[in-house]
Amino acid sequence: MRVVEAFRESFGAEPHGVWHAPGRVNLIGEHTDYNGGFVLPFAVPWGVTAAVSPRQDGLVRLRSLQAAGPAVTVEDLRQAEGWTRYVVGVVWALREAGHPVRGADIVIDGDVPQGAGLSSSAALEVAVGLALDELYGLGLSRMEIALAAQKAENDFVGMPCGIMDQAASALGEEGKALFLDCRTLGTRAIPFDLAAHGLRLLIINTGVHHELADGQYARRRQDCESAAARLGVDTLRDVTDLAGALALLSGDERRRVQHVVTENHRVEAVVGLLRAGAVSEIGALLNASHLSLRDQFEVSCPELDVAVEAAIRGRARGARMTGGGFGGSAIALVADDRVEAVRDSVLLAYAERGWAPPEVYPATPAAGARRLA
Template identity: 70%
Template sequence: MRVLDAFSEAYDKSPEGIWYAPGRVNLIGEHTDYNDGLVLPFAVPWGVTLAASPREDDTIRLISLQAGTQTIDSLEDAHGWARYPTGVFWALRREGFPVRGADIVIDGDIPEGAGLSSSAALEVATAFALNDLYALAQSPLALARISQLAENDFAGMPCGIMDQATSALAKAGHALLLDCRSLASRHIPFDLPAHGLRLLIINTNVRHALADGQYARRRQECENAAKHLGVPALRDVTDLAGALTLLKGNERKRTQHVVTENHRVEALIGLLRANAVTEIGALLNASHLSLRDQFEVSCPELDVAVESALRGGARGARMTGGGFGGSAIALVPADRTDSVETTVKAAYADRAWHPPTILTATPAPGAHRLD
């Protein structure tokens, strides 16, 4: 195992343990998590492996086999990628847990820039490691909340809890239905091969520079709309038509997306319970149109990925993740996989775009200790 060899070479000792946390892809329920809504993600078979040992001082030594080395003597020293694992130390200490330093080596195989939440995987792997190293006795959900706190308040990304909760709680062969208000969750069987289907992740290999600032702006617009409607969050809007008459501009459009997207999550769950997996494609298509037109977080590369996948034979497709780049997903009959891949890549080539990377995703297990 690469992290074991790298740890022994760097620190001249063996790690006290090795932990793993996966990335995630969201089947449906986009930009609903920070509106206290419903989401239906699952863990992907790529993630972060982390070897660690505790220290008797407060120094954090980080080695990433992909991103380099940082030594953190003061939490403020962390920069770039190191703010995600360092933020977990910060969050645990802020919550009163007796966490000191650690020697850490990190190895990841999540496709870069694909929008599969490598940051959450890194945070959750760190949280699981520190939970064991310092005998904190915290549940996986509590560790997901610590990881979200690290990303929100230390790394400065105002995300909801979906990414961290999926990484911590996922189950192989299942999607995770998560209520982002109560944090109640349920594992929903999601066996695509049994229905002759595959879920393709189409990584556009682009990330537009405006992404992070626009994410924060969308969240603020949603909060403003909820305030104008007199509800705690957009999840609480029950009369959409009435609400839309009270709102204007972006707040109106954001509200329409969030409310209808929550309905789509519920509808998709109903289809899965009825074993009508082949019928969920229309909901994926509707989700993409809403994200494109009402929430305005798509981009040409994502739109072309979705449109060309449908032309190639996909039953449904949509952008997934925060938007402005990253990945789309496509629900594809197994015998149409080659056709979809060919059609998508040809559409990109016609526009002289860098070719997309296409992967097959299967629901994978959540975070756990390897050794």
């Protein structure tokens, strides 16, 4: 295992263990998580692997095989920079919660496609969190590890994400999607056996990334919070009379509420269809989700729109952008005998516009975070 070899090379010793956490793709339920709503992600076969040993001197020594250079030593956690913030943020979050995490030597290796919106950051946080939980005997549940990872990203890195990404990485199961109530943190594994229904879920990685940290993501969240305050509810999850709510709002707030409320209904509808074994019937709900994200939440971009439209022209059962938006990936639900046609349709649409070809590959629900060695 190359992460173990790199650990030996960097620190002159064997790691105490090796842990892996996957990225995720969200089947449906976008921008609902921080509104107390419902999401339906699943863990993907790609992720982050961490070789880790504890330290007693408070230092965190880090190396990533995806970043050039030797290991970095962090003495003052607040001085962490770049990718190291996601790792050090987990150490910080656990210490803030009162856990006796003294330090660690950590080497990271990852194969989540970069810029695809498949949540490599959550995979990194959860892999490190799981390792520290076991090494220091913290006795945390998987959801508690996910919450510590979310706190690291929210309060240390400064990205106001919801709990979905970390929960999917920590709690995913092979062959199943994770239905998550982001208010109660209740979860349910939902069968999602594509092969049994002659289907595949294609990820279309546009290869573009319009930076979320420029404030667009945070602005959407602010829109939702201000709309909730105007409507007198804790979160948009509490809106039960959509028509009445929309009559009280205008502009961005009105559009955001329309998306969040209808998206929650779409998640519940997809869960119902999957539990009934009607996997091929969810396509129309994927299409509706994309239109809402494009027009009401305004987080799509030309590359995502073209990928979705071309997939549907190629006779995909349904398609939509996935993830936070402004780039990253789309997904398409495709019959086995239409995979090549859908791929060709998307590649042709990109070529006609002079864009670099996107990567297109299938994804199946994979196991969540676990110890490898």
